[in-house]
Each structure stands twice: as C-alpha cells, then as structure tokens.
Amino acid sequence: MELPRWNCCGTVHALAKDDVMHHLAPVRVLLRVEEAVEAGLVDEPRVVTLCAMCYNTLKRANHLYRNDSDKRRVIESIMEKENRPYGGKAEVIHLLELLSELGWGKISERVERPLEELRVAPYYGCLLLRPRGFGVDDPEEPRIMENLLEALGAEVVDIPFKSRCCGAYHTVFMKEEAAELSYKILRQASEMGADLIALSCPLCMFNMADRQGLIGRLFRDFKGIPVLYFTQLMALAFGLEEEAHLEENNPDPRPLLRERGLWR
Amino acid sequence: MEKEGKMVTIYVMGKKHRVPAGLTIMKAMEYAGYQLRRGVGCRGGFCGACATLYRVKGSYKLQAALACQKVVEDGMYIVQIPFTPAEKKLYDIEKIRPTPNVFVEHFPEITRCLSCNTCTKACPQDLMVMDYVQAALRGDIEKVVELSFDCIACGLCAIRCPAEIVPYQVAQLARRLYSKYILGLSEEVEKRVAEVEEGKFDEELEQLKRLPPEELRKRYESREIRV
Numbered sequence: 001m002e003l004p005r006w007n008c009c010g011t012v013h014a015l016a017k018d019d020v021m022h023h024l025a026p027v028r029v030l031l032r033v034e035e036a037v038e039a040g041l042v043d044e045p046r047v048v049t050l051c052a053m054c055y056n057t058l059k060r061a062n063h064l065y066r067n068d069s070d071k072r073r074v075i076e077s078i079m080e081k082e083n084r085p086y087g088g089k090a091e092v093i094h095l096l097e098l099l100s101e102l103g104w105g106k107i108s109e110r111v112e113r114p115l116e117e118l119r120v121a122p123y124y125g126c127l128l129l130r131p132r133g134f135g136v137d138d139p140e141e142p143r144i145m146e147n148l149l150e151a152l153g154a155e156v157v158d159i160p161f162k163s164r165c166c167g168a169y170h171t172v173f174m175k176e177e178a179a180e181l182s183y184k185i186l187r188q189a190s191e192m193g194a195d196l197i198a199l200s201c202p203l204c205m206f207n208m209a210d211r212q213g214l215i216g217r218l219f220r221d222f223k224g225i226p227v228l229y230f231t232q233l234m235a236l237a238f239g240l241e242e243e244a245h246l247e248e249n250n251p252d253p254r255p256l257l258r259e260r261g262l263w264r
Numbered sequence: 265m266e267k268e269g270k271m272v273t274i275y276v277m278g279k280k281h282r283v284p285a286g287l288t289i290m291k292a293m294e295y296a297g298y299q300l301r302r303g304v305g306c307r308g309g310f311c312g313a314c315a316t317l318y319r320v321k322g323s324y325k326l327q328a329a330l331a332c333q334k335v336v337e338d339g340m341y342i343v344q345i346p347f348t349p350a351e352k353k354l355y356d357i358e359k360i361r362p363t364p365n366v367f368v369e370h371f372p373e374i375t376r377c378l379s380c381n382t383c384t385k386a387c388p389q390d391l392m393v394m395d396y397v398q399a400a401l402r403g404d405i406e407k408v409v410e411l412s413f414d415c416i417a418c419g420l421c422a423i424r425c426p427a428e429i430v431p432y433q434v435a436q437l438a439r440r441l442y443s444k445y446i447l448g449l450s451e452e453v454e455k456r457v458a459e460v461e462e463g464k465f466d467e468e469l470e471q472l473k474r475l476p477p478e479e480l481r482k483r484y485e486s487r488e489i490r491v
C-alpha cells in the first residue's frame with residue numbers, strides 16, 4: 001500500500017556535519033512508516049522504495065538517527081509539538097531486495113513471456129551499492145539485478161562500468177561532462193553486445209536515456225541504445241504490456257523488442 | 265473573558281503596555297491607543313489581514329497568530345505583519361492546464377521543501393500546510409485543494425518557511441485549477457448570475473437601501489443562516 005502522508009525523501013543525504021535540517025524529510029518518512037503500523041494499516045514497519053536515491057537517503061538517515069544521539073536530539077526538538085518522535089524502528093528496503101526475499105523461483109513462475117535472446121546489461125550506478133553497508137548488494141560483486149534478469153529469462157551482459165557514476169546532478173550545471181560519463185557506460189554496453197540497459201534510478205534514467213540526443217551531438221560515433229527500468233522488463237515478461245508504458249521511454253525500445261518477438 | 269480587573273503586560277514593537285487580560289491582540293492594541301489602519305479587516309478570522317508574530321517572554325519560540333483571534337498572554341512581544349513581501353507569480357488560467365507538473369513549473373522552489381513542518385505550525389487556521397506543499401510537489405491537485413480549503417492567505421507560512429516557499433500561492437493555484445478544470449461550472453451559480461443580471465433582486469435591494477439603520481441592524485441580526 002502507499003504510505004500515507006509521504007513526503008519527498010530529500011533526494012540527497014546531507015553530509016555536512018552541521019546540516020541537520022536536511023535529515024528531517026527522510027526521518028519524517030520513517031515516522032510515517034511507524035504511524036502506518038500504529039494505525040493498523042500494515043503489520044511491519046517496512047518501507048519499500050523503487051528509486052535508488054530514496055533508498056539511499058532514507059537508509060542513511062535511519063542509520064544516523066539511530067546512532068547519533070546528538071543529532072537525534074536536535075531532530076526531535078525541531079519536530080516537537082507534533083504527534084510523537086520517530087522511534088527508530090522503520091526498515092528501508094529496495095524493491096530488488098523484496099523480490100530476492102520472495103525468491104527468484106517465484107518470479108520465474110510468474111513469467112509468461114521469457115525475455116529470451118534479449119541481451120540486457122544491468123546498471124547499478126552509485127546509490128544502489130554505495131557506501132558499503134547501505135547498498136542492495138555487495139558493492140564490488142553485485143548479483144541481485146543479474147538474478148532478477150535471469151529469472152525473467154534474459155541474457156545478462158556484465159559490463160565493468162555497471163557501478164560507474166552516470167553524472168548524477170552534474171547534468172544540471174555541467175551537462176556535457178555528465179553526458180560524457182553516461183556516454184562511456186552506454187558505449188561499453190553496446191560494444192559488449194547488450195541490446196538494452198536495465199536500471200532503477202530516475203536520475204540515471206534521465207542521464208543515460210533522455211540525454212542521448214546530447215550525447216549523439218557530442219560523440220559522433222554514438223549509436224543509441226534503449227534504457228529501461230527493471231520493473232518495465234518485469235512487466236513485459238509477466239505479460240503486462242500496457243503496464244510497462246514503453247511509450248514513455250526515449251529512445252523507444254519497442255522496435256527492438258518487436259524484432260525479438262517481444263512486442264506486438 | 266478572565267476575571268475583571270486582571271491586567272497583563274504586552275510589548276507592541278518593543279513598547280510596553282498594560283492591557284486587560286482576555287482581550288484579543290487586536291483589541292489590546294486598540295486599548296493601548298493604536299489606531300489600526302493596516303493589519304485589520306473583518307475582525308472575525310476570515311480575511312487574513314491581521315497576521316501577527318509574537319514571542320512570549322522566557323521562550324525562544326517565534327509564534328504566529330491572527331490578531332483578531334488570539335488572546336493576549338502576559339509577556340507577549342508583538343509585531344504585526346500586515347503585508348507579506350512575496351513575489352507574485354503571474355499565469356493565465358485560460359492557458360495553463362491541471363497537469364502534474366503545473367506546480368513545479370510555476371513554483372520551482374517547492375522542490376526545496378525540507379518537510380520541516382514550520383509552515384504547519386505557523387498556520388493560524390491549523391491547516392496541514394507542509395502536507396499540501398508536498399501534495400503539490402507530487403502534482404496532486406485535489407489533495408492540495410482539500411488540505412488548503414480554509415486558507416485565508418494571511419501569509420504567515422511564507423514568512424516562516426526556511427526554503428522561501430510561498431505556500432498559500434501554491435494552494436491558490438490549485439484551487440483555481442480545480443474549480444476551472446476539474447469541478448467545472450456550477451449550474452446553480454450560472455442560474456443565480458442570470459437572475460441577478462435580469463434584475464430579479466433589484467427591487468428588494470432598493471427597499472433595503474431605503475431602510476433606517478436600526479431596522480437594517482434588526483434584520484441583519486435575525487437573518488436566517490443556511491449552511
């Protein structure tokens with residue numbers, strides 16, 4: 001179910017020692033999770049995120065709140081005169097972790113149209129894996145997205161740049177530099193024979209997909225490559241074509257999928 | 265009202281005054297000799313003209329209230345905020361549409377919202393201001409409307425917001441879009457406007473205009489209020 005009264009996570013975990021203000025947003029989300037349990041809406045204080053950034057921000061704020069008593073006190077005092085303070089009980093998990101917990105076998109069972117012969121390069125970027133202890137998997141040797149893609153019947157293309165940065169927010173003020181970072185990842189995926197890239201983070205999506213026009217202008221040898229959310233590939237494999245909303249992707253992955261017999 | 269004769273001390277812009285306990289800030293200021301020209305309107309908590317900031321001696325907290333509603337406390341330092349120097353965003357309601365991104369397009373600063381809840385705590389109408397700013401960020405027009413319906417645009421949320429967001433303007437955009445594009449025209453209103461234009465009430469109005477003040481007052485006080 002959707003978390004009642006959720007607010008924006010804050011998007012970036014504040015690292016400055018004296019910046020407590022920016023921890024309020026994620027802490028408030030975690031408080032809502034406890035409130036949802038109190039209201040009897042869910043059994044466990046667990047929140048699932050799809051976005052790599054929300055995941056990272058919430059998880060790190062949770063750690064800080066639990067372990068840094070000084071900051072916790074400041075946060076509590078700013079949030080005073082509200083219902084009650086956050087009790088530190090919420091758990092943050094990423095959808096990939098939830099799927100892994102369900103078991104890859106269960107996922108395979110749901111597959112109606114295996115993504116056979118589709119060569120997919122999983123891309124993690126930074127925040128799904130780093131810093132150590134806050135990722136969905138081992139930062140050096142992640143397997144979780146590979147496992148999912150295999151369960152969906154796809155062929156995994158392991159690219160060395162799968163956890164390189166896409167350029168992140170530099171895309172705002174240094175778009176060419178960010179485009180170059182994304183270009184290197186995309187080119188490597190193409191060179192290694194991937195048909196498309198799967199990822200989780202909307203900012204990675206923007207830099208690696210929506211910016212392909214700019215990348216093409218900057219690097220003459222660049223040939224486009226479709227980029228999909230891993231959830232879109234799940235929808236496709238589960239036979240939920242409409243729900244995949246592939247018409248929203250740019251570049252359009254449908255011609256390629258049609259060629260492989262995976263799209264009408 | 266408290267017991268007769270009890271007085272409290274308030275400070276209006278730093279100047280000390282003894283005023284009867286139980287008065288509203290507005291009445292207390294008038295009692296102390298201030299003639300209010302700005303910062304006063306309906307005197308009934310509806311117009312939003314009397315926004316006031318105060319701090320009570322001994323507390324570090326800056327608080328917000330409507331002067332016509334809030335009763336004075338001993339040791340209150342008061343300043344009125346009759347006008348909020350907020351930037352007024354211009355848009356043509358005929359040209360914009362109720363799209364999910366409409367709020368971020370016109371008020372990009374809402375992406376800066378820290379979810380600190382300061383605005384909610386400042387709101388004299390007890391609205392969940394932070395929640396509607398967050399709903400705007402998500403593009404949920406109906407939620408913004410629902411949560412901001414009682415907004416009187418006093419401006420206190422904007423004065424207090426550390427991210428320099430002007431929540432009440434965001435909410436106003438939501439309500440405008442909602443009534444124009446989601447709710448649509450109301451038959452009753454259309455009908456009534458036509459009646460007014462046809463002069464259906466002209467005679468009644470003329471009669472009222474000729475009534476002596478005492479009779480007018482009597483009628484006003486015994487008027488029927490239908491909700």
Ligand code: SF4
Pocket residue numbers: 376377378379380381382383384393394397424425426427428429431
């Ligand atoms: S005061 Fe400003 S930053 Fe704080 S919750 Fe309200 S709108 Fe957001």
Ligand code: FES
Pocket residue numbers: 303304305306307308309310311312313314330331332333
């Ligand atoms: S004077 Fe109108 S709200 Fe106070």
